[in-house]
Amino acid sequence: xxxxxxxxxxxxxxxxxxxxxxxxxxxxxxxxxxxxxxxxxxxxxxxxxxxxxxxxxxxxxxxxxxxxxxxxxxxxxxxxxxxxxxxxxxxxxxxxxxxxxxxxxxxxxxxxxxxxxxxxxxxxxxxxxxxxxxxxxxxxxxxxxxxxxxxxxxxxxxxxxxxxxxxxxxxxxxxxxxxxxxxxxxxxxxxxxxxxxxxxxxxxxxxxxx
Numbered sequence: 001x002x003x004x005x006x007x008x009x010x011x012x013x014x015x016x017x018x019x020x021x022x023x024x025x026x027x028x029x030x031x032x033x034x035x036x037x038x039x040x041x042x043x044x045x046x047x048x049x050x051x052x053x054x055x056x057x058x059x060x061x062x063x064x065x066x067x068x069x070x071x072x073x074x075x076x077x078x079x080x081x082x083x084x085x086x087x088x089x090x091x092x093x094x095x096x097x098x099x100x101x102x103x104x105x106x107x108x109x110x111x112x113x114x115x116x117x118x119x120x121x122x123x124x125x126x127x128x129x130x131x132x133x134x135x136x137x138x139x140x141x142x143x144x145x146x147x148x149x150x151x152x153x154x155x156x157x158x159x160x161x162x163x164x165x166x167x168x169x170x171x172x173x174x175x176x177x178x179x180x181x182x183x184x185x186x187x188x189x190x191x192x193x194x195x196x197x198x199x200x201x202x203x204x205x206x207x208x209x210x
Contacts, residue, residue, distance in 0.1 A: 012054035020132050024125050025049045028105050036106035046073030050101030057136040063144035064104035064114045075100045083185035087202045103145050137208045142184030167201035178208050
């Protein structure tokens, strides 16, 4: 299986970042210890490493790839991706200038929720991606990435249900980093009436990037 590297979308002037990201990609492609590896190979799918700028000011993090994502190796390329693109356009952010990825890099069977052990296995790759990019803000899309990132950056005491803290920003002083929990774009796929709420939440990003 050929490795998909979206060089048009994954851009950086820093050769060290490029090399570090390629190393992550290669390790995930060969992650035979993953319970999702055999199914990925058998189905002819791809892992979804991430897409966008390695110098991004914002990283968007979902939970895991869906069917379309696994078939193409690209994150948020289906119906949820169209909503994400609409939300980014609403606040004047070009998708090629952000980085989009997931906590779990392979598709869970039948789009089920990722298991704790899968999050534990794949999250170190995400940690490395964050360290390479050094964003100004991490935007979590959905409750699984929200829980992981807020725990990871010492915000456990602030952690509540996503319905309570979506659209709020939390500052991690030690990292000079904002964490912004948002609903997953899929909520507007299933209920279009949620789109205005998602657009309102996205407007907080304009202030962060000023």
